[in-house]
Amino acid sequence: MPITTVLSPFRAWKFLFQNPVTVRDPLTERPGAPRYRGFHQNDAEKCVGCGTCETICQNGAIDMIDVGLAPKDGDSGLRPRIDYGRCCWCALCVDVCMTGSLSMSNAYTWTDANADAFRFTPGVDKKPWDNDQLGYRRPEGHALHGKDRVEMAELEPEARIGTFDEIVAGYDVARARLEADRCVECGLCVATCPAHMAIPQYIKAVRDGDYERGLALLYETNPFSQVCGRVCTHKCETACAAGHEGDPIAIRWLKRHITDQVPHKDYVRIVGKPKKAAKGEAKTIAVVGAGPAGLTAAYDLARQGHKVVVYEVRKHPGGMPRYGIPEYRLPYDILDADIDVIRAMGVEIKCETRVGSDITMDELKAKNDAVILAIGLHLGRSTRIPGSDHADVRKAVDLLRQVTDEDPVDVPKSLVVIGGGNVAMDIARTMARLQMKAYGEVAVTVTALEDKAHFLADPDEIRECGEEGIDIVDARGPQEVVIDADGRVEGLRTWRVQSIFDAQGRFAPSYDESDERIHPGDMVIEAIGQAAGVDMLGEGLTEALEWNRGRIQVDADGRTSESWLWAIGDCVKGPDVVHAVADGHRAAKSILAAFEGKGDEA
Amino acid sequence: MVQDLSDRSQYPARNRDGTLDVDLTSGKYLKLWQGPNHPGITGNMSVELTVCGDEVVEGKTHVGYLHRGFEKLMERRTFIQCFPIVCRICVPEPDFNEYCYAAAVEELAGVEIPEQAKWIRTLILEMGRFNSLMMYLGGQSGSLGLGVIGQWTTYVRDLMLDRFEELTGARIYHMFILPGGVRDTLPEGFDARMEETLREAERTMKDVWNVMFQNAVFRKRTIGVGYINPALFDDYGVTGPTARGGGVAKDVRRDQPYLAYPDLEFEVNVARDSDIYSRADVRRRDALQSIDLIRQILAKMPRTGPVMAKMPNMLHWKIPRGETYIRGECSRGEYGFYVVTDGSGYPRRVNVRGPSYTHAMALLERLIVNCNIADVAALLVSLHTYPPEIER
Numbered sequence: 001m002p003i004t005t006v007l008s009p010f011r012a013w014k015f016l017f018q019n020p021v022t023v024r025d026p027l028t029e030r031p032g033a034p035r036y037r038g039f040h041q042n043d044a045e046k047c048v049g050c051g052t053c054e055t056i057c058q059n060g061a062i063d064m065i066d067v068g069l070a071p072k073d074g075d076s077g078l079r080p081r082i083d084y085g086r087c088c089w090c091a092l093c094v095d096v097c098m099t100g101s102l103s104m105s106n107a108y109t110w111t112d113a114n115a116d117a118f119r120f121t122p123g124v125d126k127k128p129w130d131n132d133q134l135g136y137r138r139p140e141g142h143a144l145h146g147k148d149r150v151e152m153a154e155l156e157p158e159a160r161i162g163t164f165d166e167i168v169a170g171y172d173v174a175r176a177r178l179e180a181d182r183c184v185e186c187g188l189c190v191a192t193c194p195a196h197m198a199i200p201q202y203i204k205a206v207r208d209g210d211y212e213r214g215l216a217l218l219y220e221t222n223p224f225s226q227v228c229g230r231v232c233t234h235k236c237e238t239a240c241a242a243g244h245e246g247d248p249i250a251i252r253w254l255k256r257h258i259t260d261q262v263p264h265k266d267y268v269r270i271v272g273k274p275k276k277a278a279k280g281e282a283k284t285i286a287v288v289g290a291g292p293a294g295l296t297a298a299y300d301l302a303r304q305g306h307k308v309v310v311y312e313v314r315k316h317p318g319g320m321p322r323y324g325i326p327e328y329r330l331p332y333d334i335l336d337a338d339i340d341v342i343r344a345m346g347v348e349i350k351c352e353t354r355v356g357s358d359i360t361m362d363e364l365k366a367k368n369d370a371v372i373l374a375i376g377l378h379l380g381r382s383t384r385i386p387g388s389d390h391a392d393v394r395k396a397v398d399l400l401r402q403v404t405d406e407d408p409v410d411v412p413k414s415l416v417v418i419g420g421g422n423v424a425m426d427i428a429r430t431m432a433r434l435q436m437k438a439y440g441e442v443a444v445t446v447t448a449l450e451d452k453a454h455f456l457a458d459p460d461e462i463r464e465c466g467e468e469g470i471d472i473v474d475a476r477g478p479q480e481v482v483i484d485a486d487g488r489v490e491g492l493r494t495w496r497v498q499s500i501f502d503a504q505g506r507f508a509p510s511y512d513e514s515d516e517r518i519h520p521g522d523m524v525i526e527a528i529g530q531a532a533g534v535d536m537l538g539e540g541l542t543e544a545l546e547w548n549r550g551r552i553q554v555d556a557d558g559r560t561s562e563s564w565l566w567a568i569g570d571c572v573k574g575p576d577v578v579h580a581v582a583d584g585h586r587a588a589k590s591i592l593a594a595f596e597g598k599g600d601e602a
Numbered sequence: 603m604v605q606d607l608s609d610r611s612q613y614p615a616r617n618r619d620g621t622l623d624v625d626l627t628s629g630k631y632l633k634l635w636q637g638p639n640h641p642g643i644t645g646n647m648s649v650e651l652t653v654c655g656d657e658v659v660e661g662k663t664h665v666g667y668l669h670r671g672f673e674k675l676m677e678r679r680t681f682i683q684c685f686p687i688v689c690r691i692c693v694p695e696p697d698f699n700e701y702c703y704a705a706a707v708e709e710l711a712g713v714e715i716p717e718q719a720k721w722i723r724t725l726i727l728e729m730g731r732f733n734s735l736m737m738y739l740g741g742q743s744g745s746l747g748l749g750v751i752g753q754w755t756t757y758v759r760d761l762m763l764d765r766f767e768e769l770t771g772a773r774i775y776h777m778f779i780l781p782g783g784v785r786d787t788l789p790e791g792f793d794a795r796m797e798e799t800l801r802e803a804e805r806t807m808k809d810v811w812n813v814m815f816q817n818a819v820f821r822k823r824t825i826g827v828g829y830i831n832p833a834l835f836d837d838y839g840v841t842g843p844t845a846r847g848g849g850v851a852k853d854v855r856r857d858q859p860y861l862a863y864p865d866l867e868f869e870v871n872v873a874r875d876s877d878i879y880s881r882a883d884v885r886r887r888d889a890l891q892s893i894d895l896i897r898q899i900l901a902k903m904p905r906t907g908p909v910m911a912k913m914p915n916m917l918h919w920k921i922p923r924g925e926t927y928i929r930g931e932c933s934r935g936e937y938g939f940y941v942v943t944d945g946s947g948y949p950r951r952v953n954v955r956g957p958s959y960t961h962a963m964a965l966l967e968r969l970i971v972n973c974n975i976a977d978v979a980a981l982l983v984s985l986h987t988y989p990p991e992i993e994r
Contacts, residue, residue, distance in 0.1 A: 058679050095785075
């Protein structure tokens with residue numbers, strides 16, 4: 001063994017003359033690195049309580065708890081409570097957070113004698129590091145789920161303007177799966193959907209390619225699934241957690257995709273046969289109006305084995321979806337397919353039967369155990385401005401009905417629509433198509449009270465109107481229908497709107513009279529809202545019922561002050577198909593409870 | 603009758619069933635437990651020694667003190683939920699678990715990771731290797747009573763943990779190598795701070811050379827001690843520096859290159875004698891090589907482009923049916939993940955192949971016979987085993 005190996009270790013003596021390196025840390029506070037994954041921070045205002053952090057946490061360290069916030073659409077009111085006895089600081093919760101509210105501070109030292117202190121709700125229980133600027137943030141562009149919506153093919157404006165063909169093509173299987181893959185199954189949508197459809201579950205069915213299960217799920221909560229798959233106002237998508245940092249899941253199109261994938265002949269088998277009521281237990285129910293509300297109630301009651309007859313004044317059942325929604329948005333055969341399923345449950349629909357004249361309400365009351373009024377809003381309201389009584393001033397609902405019934409419509413070369421809601425868009429686009437067919441060009445002006453920022457119509461509708469060559473003029477108040485010397489409609493005179501509501505929030509538009517315009521047109525169409533035609537009730541019943549501002553007074557389940565009568569759908573509530581469906585379910589449940597003696601005797 | 607004392611394995615006599623005929627009441631033999639808590643043990647495991655005088659006649663390894671059942675846990679976790687737990691399989695060198703798991707599911711799912719992510723992964727693995735070797739050097743010298751080396755290597759390891767902290771956001775369990783890539787790019791100014799750390803590491807490595815490897819006591823007690831016959835390597839699954847200390851130039855980084863290793867220049871470190879000193883020296887050179895590789899990586903790696911591949915929604919990521927074995931060269935030898943998927947959102951089976959399992963159990967039981975009690979700790983440490991990884 002060479003002598004150097006004996007001497008060499010003595011070189012360590014040099015450390016005698018150096019400062020020890022370990023003194024630094026225990027005495028001086030050492031902050032974590034800027035990316036350090038320390039205790040969580042949560043912006044409780046930004047957080048929507050979707051619970052995706054809880055889902056991904058493999059330690060079960062996160063519980064969504066009630067912190068006293070009221071739930072609302074798109075916010076469960078819950079917030080994540082983190083148990084640091086379980087947390088492993090992996091930050092997957094931060095990576096997956098749908099709003100970006102969750103992050104981590106770089107604080108890592110904290111002592112407390114109480115073990116329970118290490119289980120708290122960041123952002124709600126205040127902590128010293130709440131406002132730390134450093135700590136782990138999700139890196140830019142880093143995401144654990146897809147943020148962009150999968151595009152759907154649709155007809156180009158040039159191709160669709162001349163026809164009533166459906167505009168959107170629907171997803172193919174591959175695209176639907178990609179879109180369904182983005183869903184994080186938080187369920188905020190379920191709470192928001194008026195019908196509380198099992199949205200995450202049927203989206204999962206799309207991912208799994210199990211369309212029969214998907215369809216069964218749809219029909220558990222919505223017998224108008226095909227209709228809603230096309231024209232639903234999709235409040236669920238507004239609530240969707242994915243919408244905070246990307247596009248919301250195309251829930252409506254995925255619903256449509258399921259209904260598209262299952263052959264219509266299989267629907268009734270998948271939905272299942274109605275129950276058979278025990279002998280003597282089957283009741284009879286009359287429904288007035290074959291729209292979504294009435295038919296949903298009829299469907300539910302028929303599935304329980306009761307006998308339901310629906311009375312419809314028009315040639316075909318369907319109500320507003322048939323007579324109000326244009327075919328390019330909702331093809332009639334789709335509506336028919338939904339109604340076929342309802343009929344297959346044993347619901348009898350008597351069309352072209354006018355309650356009030358062909359059969360009276362008193363007769364219905366006498367013959368049935370319960371009666372449901374679901375008459376919708378089919379009377380167009382008028383602006384009552386000078387000239388609005390002219391024959392060429394039409395109501396949008398009447399015209400749309402005429403188009404559906406294929407009654408001849410005199411198509412003017414140019415026209416003006418009054419109104420800024422979806423009905424105004426429907427009639428404008430319908431008339432534009434008829435103009436295209438008749439004259440090869442479009443000349444439609446839409447004048448709305450609201451300005452563009454407060455438009456009532458869906459943004460998609462407004463965009464598509466523009467693409468189809470329809471001129472939308474916002475913030476215009478109609479003053480007079482201009483009629484020329486020969487008695488023909490010449491156009492609409494409008495003033496610019498300054499405000500629509502007064503200080504108390506009442507409808508009282510004020511105008512800037514100096515900004516006057518005449519919108520030329522051979523026809524003026526009013527699309528400013530509808531009313532219910534309640535004449536059919538008869539004097540006695542009208543007298544007996546309680547009313548609230550011109551609408552029938554109902555309780556939460558749609559029951560009127562008359563214990564045998566329920567009133568549901570647009571005629572009492574509105575505003576759309578899926579609310580009508582939800583109303584139908586509620587009324588059916590209330591009627592069934594009444595039959596079982598849980599409610600007042602019917 | 604005179605017993606042949608040169609072959610101690612024949613002593614004591616064997617029973618018919620192959621067990622040793624040890625009569626503890628005879629006063630000739632003594633049972634001695636080393637571990638599960640013992641400074642000469644590299645973690646929570648124990649060796650049940652039967653000694654005759656100060657010589658070991660039989661050694662049995664006992665593990666189970668750290669069993670957490672990771673492989674089974676993973677079967678009940680989605681693919682992304684497995685990501686935070688794999689690093690815990692091996693505490694001192696967690697990154698290999700992250701890499702092997704991620705690479706396995708990426709291969710099965712057909713995901714190609716971005717170039718920059720490959721380089722960052724390589725960087726992390728080399729940083730982890732260096733840290734693991736620092737722990738080893740401290741442990742190896744400590745097992746022979748030379749405690750100061752452990753203090754020095756812990757210091758440089760701590761500096762490297764600072765670099766880990768600023769890169770990954772954590773010091774020990776980095777949880778940075780996600781399936782699909784890595785979480786983030788290098789932070790601003792990382793290269794300069796890393797260079798400072800590497801220089802400090804080099805200075806320390808010089809001291810380690812002078813005080814440990816050039817130390818008469820260390821040399822006396824390690825040269826020729828703990829010899830492993832290279833003929834046993836294949837039978838016992840010996841890999842990594844343990845095999846390279848015996849002249850077998852096995853290195854997964856060279857033999858089956860992965861990540862950015864094809865673009866890096868390095869020699870496989872080999873020593874001849876297959877004793878404790880050779881193995882320690884190979885590991886010392888490996889640590890220096892890691893320093894060099896980290897420099898090469900920082901010089902060559904791309905600094906732009908994505909670090910994560912486009913991935914499906916991780917919450918319900920399903921991977922098609924398949925099986926794969928992903929291997930890498932960790933500081934202790936071949937590390938591998940065998941993963942089976944069945945088309946669902948959960949791994950069907952995950953099996954972790956770590957060098958500790960082979961080195962610390964069967965091999966140790968063989969080597970320990972005839973060993974002096976005082977050398978047991980040095981022998982065990984020289985196999986560089988981490989009990990958490992034996993048990994998974």
